[in-house]
Amino acid sequence: NAGVMQNPRHLVRRRGQEARLRCSPMKGHSHVYWYRQLPEEGLKFMVYLQKENIIDESGMPKERFSAEFPKEGPSILRIQQVVRGDSAAYFCASSRDSQNYGYTFGSGTRLTVV
Amino acid sequence: GESVGLHLPTLSVQEGDNSIINCAYSNSASDYFIWYKQESGKGPQFIIDIRSNMDKRQGQRVTVLLNKTVKHLSLQIAATQPGDSAVYFCAENPTGNTPLVFGKGTRLSVIA
Numbered sequence: 001n002a003g004v005m006q007n008p009r010h011l012v013r014r015r016g017q018e019a020r021l022r023c024s025p026m027k028g029h030s031h032v033y034w035y036r037q038l039p040e041e042g043l044k045f046m047v048y049l050q051k052e053n054i055i056d057e058s059g060m061p062k063e064r065f066s067a068e069f070p071k072e073g074p075s076i077l078r079i080q081q082v083v084r085g086d087s088a089a090y091f092c093a094s095s096r097d098s099q100n101y102g103y104t105f106g107s108g109t110r111l112t113v114v
Numbered sequence: 115g116e117s118v119g120l121h122l123p124t125l126s127v128q129e130g131d132n133s134i135i136n137c138a139y140s141n142s143a144s145d146y147f148i149w150y151k152q153e154s155g156k157g158p159q160f161i162i163d164i165r166s167n168m169d170k171r172q173g174q175r176v177t178v179l180l181n182k183t184v185k186h187l188s189l190q191i192a193a194t195q196p197g198d199s200a201v202y203f204c205a206e207n208p209t210g211n212t213p214l215v216f217g218k219g220t221r222l223s224v225i226a
Contacts, residue, residue: 006157033213035216041218042219043158045213048213056212091157091158098211102163103160104160105150105159107155
């Protein structure tokens with residue numbers, strides 16, 4: 001019974017490249033949330049998705065960032081033309097329903113932009 | 115801005131002592147609160163939750179207290195162990211179908 005799976009665990013990108021972060025929710029969970037965490041800081045909400053739908057993207061920058069959760073396959077957080085300020089840990093969480101009870105987090109992807 | 119904040123960014127306790135981690139929230143409409151534990155290099159792990167119709171909930175060695183009058187949440191850890199060393203976050207559910215809002219976290223260091 002795997003939990004939330006994120007890959008890669010570590011990702012290094014040069015400035016200007018694209019970063020793709022993947023998240024497979026827990027079995028039976030159809031709601032996915034992406035959060036960003038800077039060192040020594042809390043988790044900042046980015047985007048909330050259900051299958052094939054973006055429910056809330058209020059925390060995601062309008063430019064360069066996009067997210068999807070297709071009918072088949074993992075949720076993808078995509079960052080285009082990365083800059084040093086994008087370096088952070090990106091966590092994905094999933095839940096069974098929309099009432100936010102019992103988020104389960106993945107181990108995160110640590111993005112380093114050089 | 116953030117509606118959840120913590121009073122103490124760091125807390126050092128002796129092994130075996132009790133720990134108390136505090137959290138203030140600003141949204142009086144929040145109806146659900148969770149404490150998470152995050153160990154170095156790992157994702158947040160659910161510890162305990164409480165709904166707004168309760169003022170206390172106990173788990174194994176942990177207790178969460180909710181004071182809605184002053185919008186304050188605390189996590190008590192009994193007989194703190196080295197394995198409890200981590201960063202602890204409180205999170206609130208503002209309303210229904212909105213994502214959890216997290217506080218900045220408190221680092222708990224257990225001194226053996």
